[in-house]
Amino acid sequence: MELGMIGLGRMGANMARRLRRGGVTVVGYNRDPAVTRQLAQEAGVQAAETVQQVVQKLVPPRLVWLMLPAGEVTQQHIDAVAPLLARGDVLVDGANSYYKDSMRRAAQLAQRGIKLVDAGVSGGVWGVHNGYALMVGGDYDAVRRLETVFKVLAPAPDKGWLHCGPAGSGHFVKMVHNGIEYGMMQAYAEGFALLKSREDFGLDLAAIAELWRHGSVVRSWLLDLTAEFLKSDQTLADIEPYVADSGEGRWTAIEAVEQGVPAPVMSLALMMRFASQGKSDYGDRMLAMMRKGFGGHAVKPGKKD
Known part of the structure; x- marks a missing residue:
């Protein structure tokens, strides 16, 4: 089982560590190459210097997981990765993305034959030891292909992860x-x-x-x-x-x-x-002045910088 992991921050790096301990091959990329090299030495992650290298190192059909801040950063990486993928590949968004964005992205990627899986991830910095709660949305077959990954990341193979429903449902539940x-x-x-x-x-x-x-x-x-x-x-x-x-x-x-x-x-x-x-603060100042206006109550002076 192999997976590309793009984004090796606090969550992504720990997830990569847990996946490696569970026997999953991880091809990792981070914008800071020192982080990737450290994980390669420590956990046996296969280091990639670019997003393109992540895709190139994976055997089709590919599984690529984005573990990045929600919003514009995630969108930029989806835009960068999607042209590199092929029909039958699966892209996972593990950020706290807005579920309506996930629904829209899934529909757009489906036109290319690429399936988007939205994965809400909870567990924080302790997840590497205790496991992560995974709330997953997306196509049934795509989720099934990722089942081994979810079982390794979760607290137990049969606990702590759930295919919630179609695209967007995982991020909605999260x-x-x-x-x-x-x-x-x-x-x-x-x-x-x-x-x-x-x-x-x-x-x-x-x-x-x-x-x-x-x-x-x-x-x-x-x-x-x-x-x-x-x-x-x-x-x-x-x-x-x-x-x-x-x-x-x-x-x-x-x-x-x-x-x-x-x-x-x-x-x-x-x-x-x-x-x-x-x-x-401004509203509270307004309240203080109103109270002074109708009742003559004293106003406490604010601190000056």
Whole structure:
């Protein structure tokens, strides 16, 4: 079994390592050739210096996996790789791409006889050891050809991966997965913030997190990670209160509106991320001035740069 892997960042490199350990031949390319050379020495990945070399080193019909940032970068590489492929080849998009983009791309590639498989991948930096959850969309025969790859990447051959449906369905399921993730993270953050606010109780947040990991209905891997970092730092004073959003939370909220399905927790969790990025600052200043206007309430001066 052989696979071309384009994009050897944190996720792509670890996936290549796991695939090699599982006996899959991996032809790898990264824009930084030093990364590719390192993986070649460490894991036995066959190094390619260009995208063209990845395709040339594979025996037709080829399997090529893109593990790149979603959006323009992925589109550029699809545009570059597609002319190099032939009828019967399969291209996998493992990015967090918007599912409607995946549907469109699959239709366009089908005109060339190339099949697109959209694979939503979850597992982060721990996936290399624990396995990845894989949410897969695409043509049945194309997915079947990739079955060995999915079985190696997943936590177990029969667990942690699923052919969800036609093209776009894998990224759709991953999008909703990430929306749920936003809501769970927000709930934990609010809960621990509320616990911390009762300083008179002298609560040990690390001990509480550890307690909840065992037998509680709120136990989860997110709680495991929370318990781990609270062991060394409960104040988090050196951490900037800024939480990025990758885009999938936005797509989930928009999809809920378009489908008319209420999703208040996921939507509000997204709004809180915007707030952490300072996007509520002007509105908060407006509120302060309105309150001053109708009630004469004092306004707290802002900090000057």
